Amino acid sequence: MVTMNSNEKAAPKACQQGSSRDVTKSSKEEKENEKKERKERENLIANLPPSVQALMATIPSPEESPNYLAYKKMEAIIEKMQDENTGVPVRTVKSFMSKIPSVFTGSELVAWLGRHLNLEDSWEALHLSHLLAAHGYLFPIDDHCLTVKNDNTYYRFQTPYFWPSNQWEPENTDYAVYLCKRTMQNKARLELADYEAESLARLQKMFSRKWEFIFMQAEAQSKVDKKRDKLERKVLDSQERAFWDLHRPMPGCVNTTELDPKKLSRINALKQKRLQQCQELIMQHNLKNNPIVTITNAQESEEEIQKNSEIVKENGECSRTELATLEDDKPSIESQIEAAKRQVAVLKARLERRNVRVSKVAEMFISYCEQYGEYDAFLTPPEWPNPWISDTTELWDQEKQCKEPLPLRRVRRWSFSLRELLRDPPGREHFAKFLSKEFSGENLKFWLAVQDLKALPICRVASCAKDIWKEFLDSNAPSPVNIDAASRELTRVRVESGKPDRYCFDQAQAHVYHLMKSDSYSRYLRSEMYKDILNGSKKKTSVKGIRSIVSFTGRKETSSN
């Protein structure tokens, strides 16, 4: 089994740098440079004031990127798979005239996953292996599409250097170098795919100015490649190809390295803000600790003396800027105080709210669910057959139709609340008919008119409001609506103020709604009209109707007997 040793790690790194240094040396130098950089950074950080250090700790680090945790978990599984004794068997396969190094078959992988993770369903292991491939931890050696099939096709592990948890984000220039290098290799099987050729053409246009540079890098990399052992080269080539398949997927495949752009923009904005704050703090800190030194050497030239006075001026200005920063502090304290006062007010208002007890609320939920349970398509099958199973659109057509006979369920729903009745167009019409019989139709008309007013565009609000006032609320209105004097006065003031807005009738509307609910609605539910329509829908839509006629005739016979 081929193990991932440091040589393989270092070689691609050297390639990326585009210079043909000795492989082992480069790795050592790399490590030393990294150590130096880290030490430097640590020293820098230690020299910063503690407040800045604390702030820097809040800058989102790469480890907090949303995908990172998922990557860590996948890597744990991959490491188990790569174990020499208990992992997936990786071997070199002999085929036609060549050997295929370090591969395993798809079915072996799926079987191993099923065994070691105790997966019950067979499709789960396949799905999991597909996800591991889609995230770039293993890849098919022949295909650009990162997926796993449960058969004898060959797959290979990706080297840890290329793992997505290293936060790669490769640039287009790197991709251009890679595609260019591919064209320099003479093997037929390494030819570019269609989409890769298109990308290469596009990148050539994009980087036309520095194309020579890219070409040179590609040449250098392919030279290094040629020097390497054939088998090793096959493995590295395939791993690099898989890396690019992950970051520049072929059309039809999803790019799993992408982050939700909303989160990304927010994380970036946060980083920028924190960095800015750190910089400001550092500046302030420096100003405090390093006052500008004035030169007091008497042998200085005239220029220097002038410079001195300038420096003194600067010092004065500096102190002014320091004052300015102090003053900036004051408004921020004030703004803090204001914000705190606002919060206090909100919380006090919240305390004064009368809240309903949870037990009551729970009871209300239970009754709502039970009442509407039969209308919930997820709980009880609706009256009309499921449109996708029966292949008809009856469900939607029936809902739209408003002629009698209406289904019983629909009519019954009108008795749940006034809102339900008014929501359904045939319900509204029926209610309107009932009200006109009782000579109280103007309430409903007023309510509907105000609803329409709320939906109007701004330009028509004023004239419509005046019309409503004239029609319903004025002293000699044709359809007078009965509301209390206080609301009427309030509404009059708002309408005649010259700029009536769409909510000026709200109080009157609420009053009318309450009237309708308590008075007309309850009478409607007990009325003959409603009972008729309820029974009418029963008879005409069910077989029970016929039976009731039969029993009626039966009763007739018995009575005659």
Add this chain to the structure above:
Amino acid sequence: MPKDDAETTALKKELNDLIAKCKADQEKVADAKLAEKCGDMGDVQRIRLVVKKSLKGHINKVNSVHYSGDSRHCVTGSLDGKLIIWDTWSGNKVQVIPLRSAWVMSVAFAPSGNFVACGGMDNMCTVYDVNNRDATGAAKMVRELAGYEGFLSSCRFLDDTHIMTGSGDMKICVWDLEAGKREVDFNAHAGDVVSISLAPDMKTFVTGSVDRTCKLWDVRAEKEKQTFFGHEADVNSVCYHPGGQAFATASEDKTARLFDIRSDQQLGHYTPPGNAGFTSCGLSFSGRYLLAGSDDNSIHSWDTLKVAHTGTLNAHENRVTSISIAPNGIALASCSWDQSVRVWG
């Protein structure tokens, strides 16, 4: 950092006291747990939804889906720069609308079915008329509402002339579409407003934001009526209960919660068996099922009253970005980064 002076410390103390009092008040009202009270209710069966239609047509991730008021058509927006209006029954594309900017984050369908709106990283909300075509044959663009300082994260039609939007600059705007002007514009949250849900009676609405709170607003006012705390990370989506007295939320902290408006607190806390954040949520017609689309490619469902997990819907191959339940409760549409939209019934 400015030092605390006497006034600030006194205010801070007062704030903390008030917060403690509010919490104590909440606990007084919380004299029962939702799950216990509903203990003697009949168990609801495991969710039996199956994919009835798979709508294929997008060639890039689909970010958002919304049902029309007729419960049959829905609109989806995808990163390929297209809005597609589908007939969910036949699976046909009724219209394909090419967009000027490909970064669509949110779409909305007017309840009347006459307009669709979309917006995203272009910091604009664009409204199209479904019934009128322009010279090129695509739906006519009625309005381009610009002026946002952040991306458009959610939009909802109040009616054919008013649209409400929430954006990354932490504001809520209500626009009059005929005049193309803002009617209302106010700072809503301390972070991006991520989601808006309108009450069934259209008088109030709820917003969810990345500042981990949800707020209840009256359509007419610019000050929130109530604020709900409880989530530990961004709230990704809110959805009103059909009864209008509660709402469900789904969040990045891997839980979905049910908040009640009358008792001003969190009633239900729903966790999935796995470990992934939620991107969107919806409630069934009677409010019995709570469904939430998640980052682990599946849609989880719970019994809202008994606070029990009732199943998962697996069919998508990448994270589920948005779900929408038909207004008459007959079906659920879900869209995902795997470029497909699925209708479950």
